[in-house]
Amino acid sequence: MTIHKGIRTGGRSARVQQSIHEAVKLLLESHDRADVTVPMVAQQAGVTPSTIYRRWGDLATLLADVALERFEPDDKLPDTGSFPGDLMAYAEQYLDEMSSSLGRSMLRDVAASDDSQCAGRCADIITTRLTILTDRAQARGEDYPPPDQVVDRVFAPMVYRIIFSKTAPDVDYVRQLVDQCLSEKSA
Amino acid sequence: MTIHKGIRTGGRSARVQQSIHEAVKLLLESHDRADVTVPMVAQQAGVTPSTIYRRWGDLATLLADVALERFEPDDKLPDTGSFPGDLMAYAEQYLDEMSSSLGRSMLRDVAASDDSQCAGRCADIITTRLTILTDRAQARGEDYPPPDQVVDRVFAPMVYRIIFSKTAPDVDYVRQLVDQCLSEKSA
DNA sequence: TCGCTTAACGCAAATTATTTGTGTTAAGGT
DNA sequence: ACCTTAACACAAATAATTTGCGTTAAGCGA
Incomplete structure (x- = not known):
């Protein structure tokens, strides 16, 4: 018995959603983000445009939804044996994924989403993953900063630069952010 | 003799641009950002839609352009007599402007802009204003952090939370960011 | 398992937005 | 004052979006 009261999540609906995603x-691999349209997606997915409009409302919402699905991690966070190592590895991986042209536009799509749940979930993903790292740290008996502080000190600056800066941040910059974050009190 | 080679910046063009802005x-005061359209703007401004399409390309670009113009400060930064006071005042003012529903959507519009110059200028505005504050600090003989560090420590987290968080940051949070930023070495 | 209800879809017509071709106006330079 | 042509208005052509309605099948309960 599903919790939802009437909303269908399986069968054909699920297949349609997957094929649209x-x-x-x-399409995002061969075309520029600016010139992909709803009818184009519909044809590629083998559905009618009205299906997409009825479900997502507009292209921006659909793109944000797809981007969010891609942010959802499928791989485990590598265990380097220490919190500093774990954090550095995750931060570098995040930079690598998001500073590409595609990652950048995905980040923009989610940021632009007027659905506050969408952008919120994007932030939740980072916080959740950081909590995994701090849990590990605690189990090891290490000292560590709270996840929210890591977001402020490392990921917020990184995301800010990716979105607003003309030049994407490089690995050295991220290392600096991580080092500075770790050289402080755990509040 | 203007530097531009053929691009017209005055006279009718300027009037049309202003009326569109x-x-x-x-329209943004009475309507939700999601349901304002190009033809709607055109009618309100007394121009034909094709004028807008030819000049800005699409609604997103126009909205980002208007948002950017609004970010451009018309008032002087208040001189409180010290760098900490100046920075706190600016940070609080920024929070006040950007955490509103309108400010939030303006920030999103600029962030979503695929024109890298647009988002870049948004960041430049902050850095430029911070440089004014650090120049003042230097003239006073104060110790101060470099503008880039203030961006990382104060404005990046603030913007990140405004865009991605479900709940907008409050004044206490911003005060904390400023305090933490100032209690560090000037790198 | 078998119906029942209705969410989700396909299809096509109606509406609205966007693009494009052509003529006109006036900004910026000579 | 006189060119050149950027920027605009207008309208026709195209493309995207919305909407009405019939059909299919997911989720639910007997």
Whole structure:
């Protein structure tokens, strides 16, 4: 018994949603983000445009939804044996994924989403993953900063520069952020 | 002799641009950002839609352009007599402007802009204003952090929370950011 | 398992937004 | 004052979005 009262999550609906998500991802590889349209996605996915409009409302919402799905991690965070190492590895991986042209536009799509749940979930993903790292640290008996502080000191600056700066941040910059974050009190 | 080679910046062009900007600002007060359209703006401004499409390309670009104009400060930064006071005043003012529903959507519009110059100028405005504050601090003989560090420590977290967090940051949070930023070495 | 209800879809017509071709106006330079 | 042509208005052509309605099948309960 599902919790939802009437909203259908499986069967054909699930297949349609998946094929539309796939279509977006496929089109985004060969086309510029600016010239992919709803009818284009619909044709690629083998559905009618009205299906997409009825479900997502507009292209921006759909793109944000797909981007969010991509942010959802499928791989485990590598355990380097120490919190500083774990954090550095995650931060570098995040930079690598998000500073690319595609990652950048995905970040923009989510940021632009007027649905506050969408952008919120994006932030939740980072916080959740950081909590995994701090849990590990605690289990090891290490000293560590709270996840919120890591967000402020490392990920917020990184995301800010990716979105607003003309030049993408490099690895050295991220290392600096992590080092500075770790050389402080745990509040 | 203007530097531009053929691009017209005055006379009718300037009047049309201004009336379109005014129209956007007016419409954004009574309508939700999601349901203002190009033809709607055109009618309000007394121009034809094709004028807007030819000049800005699409609604998103126009909205980002108008938002950027609004970010451009018309008032002077208040001189409180010390760098900590100046910075706190500016940070609080920024929070006040950007955490409103309108400010939030303006920030999103600029962030979503695929024109890298647009988002870049948004960041430049902050850095430029911070440089004014550090120049004052230097003239007073105060110790102060470099503008880039203030961006990382104060404005990046603030903007990140405004865009991605479900709940807007409050004044206490910003005060904490400023305090923490100032209690560090000037790198 | 078998119906029942209705969410989600396809299809096509109606509406609205965007692009494009052409003529006109006036900004910026000579 | 006189060119050149950027920027605009207008309207026709195209493309995107919305909407009405019939059909399919997901989720639910007997």
